[in-house]
Amino acid sequence: MSRIVMKFGGTSVGNTERIRNVAKRVIGETAKGHEIVVVVSAMGKTTDELLRLAEDLSAEPSKREMDMLLSTGEQVTSALLTMSLQHMGQDAVSFTGWQAGIGTESVHRNARIEHIDTIRIEQALSAGKVIVIAGFQGLDAFGEITTLGRGGSDTTAVAIAASILADRCDIYTDVDGIYTSDPRYIEGARKLQELSYDEMLELANLGAGVLHPRAVEFAKNFCLPLSVRSSLSEETGTILLEEPTLEKNLIVRGxxxxxxxxxxxxxxxxxxxxxxxxxxxxxxxxxxxxxxxxxxxxxxxxxxxxxxxxxxxxxxxxxxxxxxxxxxxxxxxxxxxxxxxxxxxxxxxxxxxxxxxxxxxxxxxxxxxxxxxxxxxxxxxxxxxxxxxxxxxxxxxxxxxxxxxxx
Amino acid sequence: MSRIVMKFGGTSVGNTERIRNVAKRVIGETAKGHEIVVVVSAMGKTTDELLRLAEDLSAEPSKREMDMLLSTGEQVTSALLTMSLQHMGQDAVSFTGWQAGIGTESVHRNARIEHIDTIRIEQALSAGKVIVIAGFQGLDAFGEITTLGRGGSDTTAVAIAASILADRCDIYTDVDGIYTSDPRYIEGARKLQELSYDEMLELANLGAGVLHPRAVEFAKNFCLPLSVRSSLSEETGTILLEEPTLEKNLIVRGxxxxxxxxxxxxxxxxxxxxxxxxxxxxxxxxxxxxxxxxxxxxxxxxxxxxxxxxxxxxxxxxxxxxxxxxxxxxxxxxxxxxxxxxxxxxxxxxxxxxxxxxxxxxxxxxxxxxxxxxxxxxxxxxxxxxxxxxxxxxxxxxxxxxxxxxx
Structure with a gap:
């Protein structure tokens, strides 16, 4: 039995049909006997819609209120995915960021996770539940809801994985892995099987937007195997490790x-x-x-x-x-x-x-x-x-x- | 200086234009030197949309998850109204139910408020802020988000008003008061100036859906003057009291x-x-x-x-x-x-x-x-x-x- 954190991005949970597919995929993992924690983003265009409402009311809305506003998106997805899992017979429970014990620094819209109190997660795992955590958010020491900024749900997933000593963290997204270059423009660009954290950090900082650098750093610090894969196919994605063992001959990987x-x-x-x-x-x-x-x-x-x-x-x-x-x-x-x-x-x-x-x-x-x-x-x-x-x-x-x- | 709790229902905050109007109305009260706490419902059709998503995923979604899902609606409104107030130059802060200190029994979808810890509200009022609270929700002793059921935002407003010793609680809604009968069907039905709590309780229990009985009971227990008025006009509404002094000759009021x-x-x-x-x-x-x-x-x-x-x-x-x-x-x-x-x-x-x-x-x-x-x-x-x-x-x-x- 392994402990696995699965993270699904906004496109992967963009509508109820896709949420059902995510639920099936999660149950596929529990059926193998794994303990599963899921981290979800807001559904597809939810964040954009909320931003539009905010813009309509204020040219420069306060960051604290933006966090109050935007954090609801992930909470909605976590509740919906949990309902879908329960409907399929899988015991499950959703947690907001603060219910999951995610403590951040006291900064709005771009907070860093400072500590995670895993007690509720561990209790729910012990009770045989799949846990569905609203990504992208936490709580500061003053009881204020904070959000983690761009790529925040990735960071949530990796931080949770590290804190509960997960065996790996799988980032499900709309691409099927990390490529040698952008396949939309570069002929012959192909998916890499493995990549080192450092290489990924350089690529991420260079705008390969699949993973946020902060999430990669976290994984690197805890030597947590991190895979990037497609939520739409069963194909293996790209695995991030300290030291890739495959494709060793490649001096340049991207x-x-x-x-x-x-x-x-x-x-x-x-x-x-x-x-x-x-x-x-x-x-x-x-x-x-x-x-x-x-x-x-x-x-x-x-x-x-x-x-x-x-x-x-x-x-x-x-x-x-x-x-x-x-x-x-x-x-x-x-x-x-x-x-x-x-x-x-x-x-x-x-x-x-x-x-x-x-x-x-x-x-x-x-x-x-x-x-x-x-x-x-x-x-x-x-x-x-x-x-x-x-x-x-x-x-x-x-x-x-x-x-x-x-x- | 008075302390006033103003509650705005879903229709009153149905879009950004209406939220702006609500903000203006709130500022109208602060301009008179009053301390203001606002309680808001979810925007117009938000709850229905969330319910539709849930139904699509589960024939009988768990009540706990429904609370996780539905409580986001009021949180969105509270953040948006706060942004609008700030944009108009009014210092303000939004609170979720749990941030406002609302503790409920451990029941989902129909919880009763058990206690309110007013410390954050009092601090923010002292700092000269308007507080915008997400209605309809609270937190139980186990850290679970609960909702208060039908008319829950009214109950939030009245309970908050009672706990901070407000001078009155104004329920802004899409009708301009309590009528002698339903004016849509009964010719000559007219708005009452005053009504006793008990009369309102009977009328509410009889389906006059303007106010939830639980909110009226709360007001009665704390002898809190409760007014029901229109968010669209400046007209005085109907005031609920222990003993009406106006229209005393009316033996039957509704x-x-x-x-x-x-x-x-x-x-x-x-x-x-x-x-x-x-x-x-x-x-x-x-x-x-x-x-x-x-x-x-x-x-x-x-x-x-x-x-x-x-x-x-x-x-x-x-x-x-x-x-x-x-x-x-x-x-x-x-x-x-x-x-x-x-x-x-x-x-x-x-x-x-x-x-x-x-x-x-x-x-x-x-x-x-x-x-x-x-x-x-x-x-x-x-x-x-x-x-x-x-x-x-x-x-x-x-x-x-x-x-x-x-x-």
Whole structure:
């Protein structure tokens, strides 16, 4: 007998027909003798509908009230799925986040789980019940309902799995696993059987939106096997582990891309160490997400710093720079729009020098200009013209042999 | 400065436009310097939609899960109204039933409030906030969400008002007060300025669906002035008090009617004291609501008991009687369908003998057959042919001078 946490996203529980299918799948697992805890998201468009109501009443609704509002969506799904399970003869009980013992920090709309009191879960499991927990939510120390922000239900599932020492956590979603690249755009992109937590973290941060980074971090910290699979098919998905044992030969496991990047360059007359901190502190205060930062100080060349941001933050960034020019003490700012970021990710890169060189070489052969570079132990990102984004991704996908299965 | 609890029903908060209007009305009261607690129902059709989802998944969903499901409706309204208030510059905070400290017995779908811990409400009032409480719900001693059944939000409002020693509780609804009779059917029915709790209790129990009896009882126990008024107009509604001071001359204050009544008569060979208890205990166990009971034991006539029930319970009642014939020990049962109940209600009846006689006399003049009679200190009910229901109501409304205002 294993303990398994199953998480179903909004599409998987989008209507009563799908909720019934989820119930059947859950019963399929209990029939194997497993103890099951289910975590659910709000039904399909529920959250959007609630957001629309809120927007209609207030241009900037308070975060506390948004949490009160939005947390109802998951509660509805948890009750409905429980009814469906009971109707099929499976003893079950639903819990809100606070009933499940999920304690968070005192922050609204983006709270972190601080602790989980598993007593009610353990009691219900002992009584042979399937537990259906409303994802995405918790309670702070002041008795306020909080929500966990984007990917919150994934985080709930992984945190619950870790706290009840589950054998694994299965994330059921509308894709059937993690791909080497986005199959909608990249020919030959294929599903990976396994992936390391770190690789997934890089891919998730690069916009492979299947799993929220926070959920992956949680799984990594507790060495919890995490699978991503489709709620519509019986196929095995992708399993996240500390160290994949399959497809070991793959040095690069994924190629990610992100359009709509803008590069901003600031130049100074004099060295600018203090000013540099000032700029990025200021941008952080305005929640501008700065990605790649490249500093260049060379003899005889004006000192400068370049950084990349998302296009959606462009106008605000320029405004912040302009209105604080005196304070920031820079001399010249220019920018380049129409850029994209392409990244290769793979744990094998650490022990295989030359991967970056191979990447640059291929891009050169494809005649793609590299504007910025950023590297980590398991990732190399380049900023290139947006027009070349898919060409570059396809080329790198091919270059690192991702389309062909070589076990 | 007064403390006022304002309760808004589902129609009054049916869409964002109406929620905005409610917010304006609340701010109108705070502008007068009052401390305000608002209690809200679920928006218009929300509950029906949730019920439909539940029905689609289970023919008989568990009551606990229904409470988990349905309690979200009021939570949504409370958050939305709070956002609207905040947007208009009024400091406000929403509470679920459990955040408002509402403790109930451990019963689902029809729980009674047992105690209210007002600490969070008092704190928020001290901080100058309007509090918006999700009606209809509470928490039992085991941490389970419960709901209060029909009229539950009224009960929440009155119970909160009593526990925070409010000066009054205003129930805003889609009618503008309590009428002498149903104005949709009875010509000349008019709004009452005042009504005693007891009169309202009789009227509520007789199907005047504006206020739930439980809420009225609560108000009566705490001598809490309770007003029923329209959320759409500025008109004063009807105020419920221990003893009305206006319209004192009215001996009868209301004429209520209820169609679809069935009379059942059971006859015995022998005296049946024990058996009588058995029948009504059994019917109660099956939740059959028995209304009027008439027993007749006369020399030389077969002992019998007649009682009235609602048509919707008819089939089940007959089934219970038939399948327990041996146990119940009766000899003969007959019934009469197509009946209705018409009642006159008024506190003044206690000190004015002859009111019942006046009622029977008028019905006789109208050639309406009286099948059963039931009296209390402030009410006389008759069961008559359903076909004569409105005719009787109109006649009695006229007979007791209800259509004419005599102050």
């Amino acid at each position: 190629v990610a891309f992100e359009p709509e990047i803008v590069r901003i360059t600031i130049a100074y007359e004099v060295p600018f160490n203090g000013s540099l901190a000032k700029i990025f502190t200021m941008l952080a205060r305005y929640h501008i997400n700065v990605d790649i930062i490249v500093q260049s100080i060379m003899e005889g060349i004006q000192p400068s710093v370049s950084f990349s941001i998302k296009k959606e933050d462009f106008a605000e960034t320029i405004h912040i720079l302009k209105s604080n020019k005196a304070d920031l003490g820079y001399q010249l700012a220019n920018f380049e729009e129409g850029l994209a970021k392409v990244s290769i990710v793979g744990s094998g890169m650490v022990s295989n020098p030359g991967v970056a060189a191979q990447m640059f070489d291929r891009l050169r052969k494809e005649e793609i200009a590299v504007k910025m570079v950023s590297t980590s132990e398991i990732k190399v990102s380049v900023v290139i013209p947006e027009i070349d984004m898919l060409k570059a991704t396809n080329a790198l996908h091919d270059e690192f042999g991702l389309a062909v299965v070589r076990v | 004429v209520a009617f209820e169609p679809e009544i069935v009379r059942i008569t059971i006859a015995y060979e022998v005296p049946f004291n024990g058996s009588l208890a058995k029948i009504f205990t059994m019917l109660a166990r099956y939740h059959i609501n028995v209304d009027i009971i008439v027993q007749s034991i006369m020399e030389g006539i077969q002992p019998s008991v007649s009682f009235s029930i609602k048509k919707e319970d008819f089939a089940e009642t007959i089934h219970i009687l038939k399948s327990n014939k041996a146990d119940l020990g009766y000899q003969l049962a007959n019934f009469e369908e197509g009946l209705a109940k018409v009642s006159i209600v008024g506190s003044g009846m206690v000190s004015n003998p002859g009111v019942a006689a006046q009622m029977f006399d008028r019905l006789r003049k109208e050639e309406i057959a009286v099948k059963m009679v039931s009296t209390s200190e402030i009410k006389v009910s008759v069961v008559i042919p359903e076909i004569d229901m409105l005719k009787a109501t109109n006649a009695l409304h006229d007979e007791f001078g209800l259509a004419v205002v005599r102050v």
